[in-house]
Amino acid sequence: ETGVTQSPTHLIKTRGQQVTLRCSSQSGHNTVSWYQQALGQGPQFIFQYYREEENGRGNFPPRFSGLQFPNYSSELNVNALELDDSALYLCASSGRDVGSPLHFGNGTRLTVT
Amino acid sequence: AQKVTQAQTEISVVEKEDVTLDCVYETRDTTYYLFWYKQPPSGELVFLIRRNSFDEQNEISGRYSWNFQKSTSSFNFTITASQVVDSAVYFCALIPFSKGATNKLIFGTGTLLAVQP
Numbered sequence: 343e344t345g346v347t348q349s350p351t352h353l354i355k356t357r358g359q360q361v362t363l364r365c366s367s368q369s370g371h372n373t374v375s376w377y378q379q380a381l382g383q384g385p386q387f388i389f390q391y392y393r394e395e396e397n398g399r400g401n402f403p404p405r406f407s408g409l410q411f412p413n414y415s416s417e418l419n420v421n422a423l424e425l426d427d428s429a430l431y432l433c434a435s436s437g438r439d440v441g442s443p444l445h446f447g448n449g450t451r452l453t454v455t
Numbered sequence: 456a457q458k459v460t461q462a463q464t465e466i467s468v469v470e471k472e473d474v475t476l477d478c479v480y481e482t483r484d485t486t487y488y489l490f491w492y493k494q495p496p497s498g499e500l501v502f503l504i505r506r507n508s509f510d511e512q513n514e515i516s517g518r519y520s521w522n523f524q525k526s527t528s529s530f531n532f533t534i535t536a537s538q539v540v541d542s543a544v545y546f547c548a549l550i551p552f553s554k555g556a557t558n559k560l561i562f563g564t565g566t567l568l569a570v571q572p
Contacts, residue, residue: 373558375559375560382564384546384564384565385500385546385560387559387560390558390559397557400559432498432500438558439558440488440550440552440557440558441488441505441507441550441552441558443490443502443505444502446492446502447499448497448499449498449499
């Protein structure tokens with residue numbers, strides 16, 4: 343069974359730039375979620391995708407957007423990067439049902455300078 | 456409000472000691488799910504356990520045990536005979552279930568457990 347994989351591992355960007363993070367879901371999982379984890383904090387829900395559509399969103403501005411592909415892999419795009427976007431970005435996959443355990447990847451550490 | 460509180464920011468113990476990590480949750484929903492995750496320095500969140508709101512039985516898995524008490528809205532996690540490999544940040548999390556809900560985890564702020572040899 344292949345777990346959740348994320349790329350890249352680390353990334354350094356300049357304020358105002360755009361970034362794309364990628365995620366491959368665990369086999370058998372059709373739902374992908376993205377979380378932002380600031381240093382010393384718990385992860386915060388950004389959004390969730392099911393059948394290539396966003397079906398839940400946290401308190402994040404529209405410059406955070408995503409995609410899900412037919413193979414259930416996903417991308418997180420962030421435009422107009424701000425210093426406060428520096429964080430660990432975690433992707434998780436799960437089954438469709440509410441309460442299904444989420445399985446996380448190792449994350450992408452984004453630093454905005 | 457839907458919220459998870461982990462009041463212990465950091466705990467330090469010596470190997471072989473028992474340690475309990477506290478978790479208190481708030482939700483207006485009668486159906487919900489509670490989780491514990493472990494986050495080692497590598498960053499990956501490792502799923503440990505899920506409980507639903509209708510199952511208050513305590514659970515034991517090796518050195519790990521969980522105590523779920525709806526009366527106090529608590530879901531505490533105990534590690535018996537701690538080991539250095541248990542050192543990590545531990546997160547308690549909640550998924551409330553209501554009509555139209557998504558599978559969204561609400562995390563606490565985490566407890567950093569340091570086990571000294």
